[in-house]
Amino acid sequence: MNNSRRINSALLLVATMLLATFHRAALAEPILQWNFDGQSQPGAWTGKYGAATAGPQTPRYPNFSADNQACQFAGHEGAIVVKDHERGGFTNVRFAAGDTLAFEAWLKIKSIGRGHNVYLIGKGRHGKLGEHLGETNQNYAVRLQGTHEEAQLGFLFTSRHPETKKTDWHRWWSTAEVPLTGWHHVAVDYTFGDGASLKAYIDGKPTDGVWDLGGVTDLPPVQDADDLVIGAGYNRAVSQSFQGWMDSIALYREPLDPAEIAERCQYNPPPPPVTREMIPSGKVLVQISEKGVPESNGWPEEPEVTETYVEEVFGLFELPHKYVATGVRGDRANPSHVRASAVVTFPAGKHRLLLRGRGHQGTCFSLLLAGGGLNHQGAYGVTDELSKKMIEHPVSIPDYHATIHAALGIDPYQELFDGSRPVPITDGGKPVDALFS
Structure with missing residues (x-):
């Protein structure tokens, strides 16, 4: 009986050890890693050093500590350079046919231009900025490409025919895209020599x-x-360099486990910014956020509400003045985020809702006119796809003011007088006739 118990215990111990060993083997071990936690990191900074800043943290990101740190990359102004092992680097970062390259990182994009190909990591193609080996030697690179509203994940390398020595470029872009706000996880693995092997993950x-x-x-x-470079492209141009924050960057020599990648990307969404209990009955709750609003072309992830007040209606034509601690007026942050909320009961039937975009361009923006005898319905005027340039029916500010005066029955060409000096009330504007016809 005792011998049987010993045998069963031994079998259980062996099974447990095998299971633990198998689990550890399933997790890829990085050959290079950057956690930006104050410890020594591979490589050396060139140009402007990255700034330590808050990274993904619990409770939003439960796999990280509450004080986890990340690194802010200042685009073309600074990058991390890792030397090849033949040039003094401490590990081999080359990959040949049959070798698997895997890369992962957490990132938060500050800004990226449409069509810009931004390097997260790249070996080779540095010309005079590297080891003077030319610019057609892209060993490998993981990049982002700015699109209309987000960014594609990309992989790039140069092949060399073993017999003819002819080189060629091979570029891959993801179908899914990385949002421009908040922290996101990206990963790529590829086995050189097997064109069908590429796998990529976003969040x-x-x-x-x-x-x-x-x-x-x-x-x-x-x-x-x-060289291997983190955060900047082959000639360190703005359009090739990463503007934003990165954390937990890792490079591997083995494929990534899809289940493990999914496990690393846990995210607990924040509580709703507005609840019914917060909104006064029959009133409009207005919240202003001047912290946590990104400069990138997208909506804030979790803007911090810095000011709250109540309005009677949704008609907001200006914000209250801001006052600093000394009692004088101060400037609001640019950009800022404004949210207006109310509990409204709509009667049964068909309704038309007007949606306005975040912010406006300095060269053209939208304005709303309603009532006053206007007969036109819908938008008047057309911009380009980025809303930066008027293409059809531009309306100047004087024309807009003249249209308002005409709608109210006031002669927009009337002149007022400051003493003996005539002052046109609309600065030469003309009403937009198409809005009245």
Whole structure:
């Protein structure tokens, strides 16, 4: 009986050890890693050092500590450079045919231009800024490409034919995109020599994509002694350099486990910014946020409400003045975020809602006119796709004011007098006739 118990215990111990060993083996071990936690990191900064800042933290991101730190990259002004092992680097970061390269990082984008190809990591293609090995030696790179509202995840490398030595470019862009606000996780793994092997993930979810330039290939990559650079492109230009924050950057020599990637991307959404209990009956609750509003072209993730007040209606034509501690007026943050909320009961039937975009461009923006005998319905005037340039029916501010005066029955060409000096009330504006016809 005792011998049987010993055997069962031994079998249980062996099974437990095997299970634990298997679990550890399933987790890839990075060959390079940057956590920005105050400890020594691989490589050296060139140009402007990255600034320590708050990274993804619990409770929003439960896999991180409450004081987790990240690094802010200042675009073309600074980057991390890791030397090849033949040039003094402490580990081999080259990949040949049959080798698997895997990369992952948490990132938060500050800004990215449409069509800009921004490097998260890249080895080779540095020309005179690297080891003078030319600019057609892209060993590998993981990048972002700015789109209309978000950013595609990309992979790039140069192949070299083993016999002809001819080189070619191979570029891949994801179908799914990375949002421009908040922290997001990206990951890519690819086995060189196997063109169908590329896998990519955004926030733990797999995404497909499209190869272009030289397309899918089984050819081996260029591999040489050029530098590995984090956060900047081959010539350190603004359009190639990352503006934002990164954390938990890692480079591997083995494929990533999809289940493990999904596990790393846990996120607890914040409580709703407005609840019914917060809104006074029959009133409009207005919240102003001057902290946590991104400069990028997107909505804030979790703006911090810095001021709250109550209005009678939704007609907001200006915000209250801001006063600093000394009692004098101060400037509001730019950009700021305004949220107006009310509990409204709509009667049964068809209703028309007007949606306005966040902010406005300095060269053109939207204004609303209603009532006053206007017959036109819908938008008047057309901008380009970025709302930066008027294409059809531009309306100047004087014309807009003249239209308001005409709608109210006031002659927009009337002149007022400051002493003996005539002052046109609309600064030469003309009513927009199309709004009255």
